[in-house]
Amino acid sequence: MTRARSTLLSPLRSRWLSPVLFLLAWELASRTGLIPAHTLAAPSTVLVTMLQMIRSGELPANLLVSFWRVALGLGIGVSLGVVLGILARLSRRGDALIDPLMQIKRTIPVVALAPLFIVWFGIGETPKVALIAFATLFPVYLNLYNGIRGVDRRLVDAARSFGLDQRQLIVHVILPGALPSLLVGLRYALTISIVMLVIAEQINASAGLGFLVNNARDFMRTDIIVVCLMVYALLGLAADTLIRTVEDRALAWRPKLVEA
Amino acid sequence: MSVAYFPGIAQPAPVVRLRGFSRRFGPNLILDDLDLDIAAGEFVALLGHSGSGKTTLLRTLAGLDRADGQAVTIPSARAVVFQDARLLPWKRVWKNVALGLPGRTARARAEAALAEVGLSHRLDAWPLTLSGGEAQRTALARALVREPQLMLLDEPFAALDALTRLRMHELVLNLWRAHRPSVLIVTHDVDEAIALADRVVVLDKGRILFEERIVAERGSRTASVRDLRRRLLGALGVATQSGSYADTVAGGQPLAEAAE
Numbered sequence A: 001m002t003r004a005r006s007t008l009l010s011p012l013r014s015r016w017l018s019p020v021l022f023l024l025a026w027e028l029a030s031r032t033g034l035i036p037a038h039t040l041a042a043p044s045t046v047l048v049t050m051l052q053m054i055r056s057g058e059l060p061a062n063l064l065v066s067f068w069r070v071a072l073g074l075g076i077g078v079s080l081g082v083v084l085g086i087l088a089r090l091s092r093r094g095d096a097l098i099d100p101l102m103q104i105k106r107t108i109p110v111v112a113l114a115p116l117f118i119v120w121f122g123i124g125e126t127p128k129v130a131l132i133a134f135a136t137l138f139p140v141y142l143n144l145y146n147g148i149r150g151v152d153r154r155l156v157d158a159a160r161s162f163g164l165d166q167r168q169l170i171v172h173v174i175l176p177g178a179l180p181s182l183l184v185g186l187r188y189a190l191t192i193s194i195v196m197l198v199i200a201e202q203i204n205a206s207a208g209l210g211f212l213v214n215n216a217r218d219f220m221r222t223d224i225i226v227v228c229l230m231v232y233a234l235l236g237l238a239a240d241t242l243i244r245t246v247e248d249r250a251l252a253w254r255p256k257l258v259e260a
Numbered sequence B: 001m002s003v004a005y006f007p008g009i010a011q012p013a014p015v016v017r018l019r020g021f022s023r024r025f026g027p028n029l030i031l032d033d034l035d036l037d038i039a040a041g042e043f044v045a046l047l048g049h050s051g052s053g054k055t056t057l058l059r060t061l062a063g064l065d066r067a068d069g070q071a072v073t074i075p076s077a078r079a080v081v082f083q084d085a086r087l088l089p090w091k092r093v094w095k096n097v098a099l100g101l102p103g104r105t106a107r108a109r110a111e112a113a114l115a116e117v118g119l120s121h122r123l124d125a126w127p128l129t130l131s132g133g134e135a136q137r138t139a140l141a142r143a144l145v146r147e148p149q150l151m152l153l154d155e156p157f158a159a160l161d162a163l164t165r166l167r168m169h170e171l172v173l174n175l176w177r178a179h180r181p182s183v184l185i186v187t188h189d190v191d192e193a194i195a196l197a198d199r200v201v202v203l204d205k206g207r208i209l210f211e212e213r214i215v216a217e218r219g220s221r222t223a224s225v226r227d228l229r230r231r232l233l234g235a236l237g238v239a240t241q242s243g244s245y246a247d248t249v250a251g252g253q254p255l256a257e258a259a260e
Helices: A002-008 A017-031 A042-055 A059-089 A092-107 A110-121 A127-147 A152-163 A166-203 A209-218 A222-250 A255-259 B053-061 B093-097 B104-114 B132-144 B160-181 B190-196 B224-237
Strands: B016-025 B027-040 B041-047 B072-073 B078-079 B150-154 B182-187 B199-204 B207-213
Touching: A002 A017, A017 A042, A017 A127, A017 B182, A042 A059, A042 A222, A059 A166, A059 A209, A059 B160, A092 A127, A092 A209, A110 A127, A110 A166, A127 A166, A152 A166, A152 B078, A166 A209, A166 A222, A209 A222, B016 B053, B027 B053, B027 B150, B027 B207, B041 B053, B041 B190, B053 B150, B078 B132, B093 B132, B104 B132, B132 B160, B160 B182, B160 B190, B182 B190, B190 B224, B207 B224
Parallel strands: B041 B182, B041 B199, B078 B150, B150 B182
Antiparallel strands: B016 B027, B016 B072, B199 B207
16 A cells, blocks of 8 residues: 555655756746846756857857866865875874964865965966865865874784785785775865855956856856856766765775675 | 703703893783793793783794893794784785785796695685685795795684684694794694693793693694693683593582682
8 A cells, every 4th residue: 555655656756856847947937927038047048158158169168168267276276185194193293283383274264265375376367276275185185194093003913913014004005995085074075165265266366167157147147157057066066976986995895896 | 830841851942041031011010030942843822811911922032022132032023823814804815815915926836835735725815704714824835925934823723613723723833833933822722732732831920830741743642632631721810620521521520720
């Protein structure tokens, strides 16, 4: 009986239903003039605008600019986070020197540093990349730091009893042991990098997604703004997929994934 | 209750030699003025309560704790098999065995060692998919591949079921006969100690309380060691009848625990 009822209700249980209804309601409200175009463009208009922007090359060109900012910022931030995390965890002196600074840095909202970065680095690419790098450094550092602390001492002891030196210990035992935590940090870093991208580009940019949004705002082109919102969402989704793929490969030894 | 040590025969230098070895952690004296020799190729079983200093002694012999300038001789080629296997879960079985081996022959050597313990079919398995017995055999192969002069077994079979334990005992004796390392096995199991060892040592409060060489051949020890079992258990604080396990556990009267 429960089964029969669940089959009857299955359209109501589909996870697609509410988003589709929402889009339909939005489209209807736009067509009837309930929502004026300068408040929010209709979904169909957004779609047409997006296709036009892709065909004209406007969207890909600006997306590429934004993409490089994120890639460069992330590359620098993640590398620094990993190096500092290892240095801080593997020597008392490193811990004493590095960790207090990182904890102080944590208390400063990175966004609040934007004005200072503009004073220092001008309004070109540098402050944008620096802002992303600075913001992504900490989640990587913190998670690696905690991950290394969580590495099983007994495995380290065993490896040492087989005569592994410090470098071999880091490569074969400590980093692989901390990898699940490091990947969590990386996931945070990717999310934060996109947030920082939005902020950095909206402050000041002559190209990139944020530049498109700023321009669209000045001309009240809500369709372009929504297109850019969708691109941001897709960027986030792509980042998540990337991390998942890396996790599946790097953590293939974990029993849950081994059985699957 | 000391026992003559190969009486009348000129001895080669022992592989392990401790003289007046003490170790304390804070106010606690863990090992107290300990003398211990292990001859080349000798199989020694170490019995003792939890907290008797067994683990500390094993860590010293494994070179995991520094000897702090005391009179300690241990060979450079050592290998440890721990109770909990301690395989690196992120490395496939053969890579665990080859851990830290130099040169291009590492894989071939690892495969040969795994063949010796009967695991040729599990070379590429992930450690977390191994059964308890397979994990311990991998740990044995990992120790063996280093061609140790001294092999330290830290309660290696305590977590295995009785049938697997029996097979592992056979395997360890065969490997020992083929390679002739000195072996020190730490165990709680009096019968395991009697079945495997040339010499049984009971450690209590950081001192050697009891020591006896077993002269009878392995495989035909029942008759000659009937009384040894009672004396070993007595040294461990359990008063019982002489005879085998089947005779000593009869019910009816509680085993008298010696006052600690």
